[in-house]
Amino acid sequence: MSSTSVYEKGLDDLVNVNSLFTIAVFIGLAYATPGQRSLDDREECHAGASISRRLVIYEVVSFSFFLLSSLLAKTLKMHIALFKDEFKSKILRIIRVVMLTLAALGSVIGCFFLLLSMIHLVEIRLGRLSCGSPATWIAAGTVMTVVSVALIFYVPTVVYILYVAWRQT
DSSP states (O other): HHHHHHHHHHHHHHHHHHHHHHHHHHHHHOOOOOTTSSSSSSSSSSSOOHHHHHHHHHHHHHHHHHHHHHHHHHHHHHHHHTTTTTTOHHHHHHHHHHHHHHHHHHHHHHHHHHHHHHHHHHHHOOOGGGGGGGGHHHHHHHHHHHHHHHHHHHHHHHHHHHHHHHTTO
């Protein structure tokens, strides 16, 4: 497998994953309506407008980073196709690695903000974490654990790939 096909495969996968995350962002935005009441019966446990506001902020920031990542990945793929014969050019290699670095960074930062928004979504639907509801803590703990484990594997792999890419420039 050539180095350009490895780039292209990785970029396709990155865009596909970012698309799935973008869908999650829009699902989260659907729950950011004012006056939304949680499933907890206690009045003090309902998420207020500030949590709904933060949910929208985190969703928009997350979407922005996923969009940045996807656009850079698509641009890089076009760049590789356009300059396939000039893959050895130093300046083009630097441009490619910078775009790859920013695309990967955008995806990781987008995941972080998506995690924050999912925690706020849990609070809106199940009640505030400060109220100590087991359902809220289980849902929030599960999403934090699963995303953290995924990032523990994803980030070092991406860092290694970026290290190799930068070393080759």
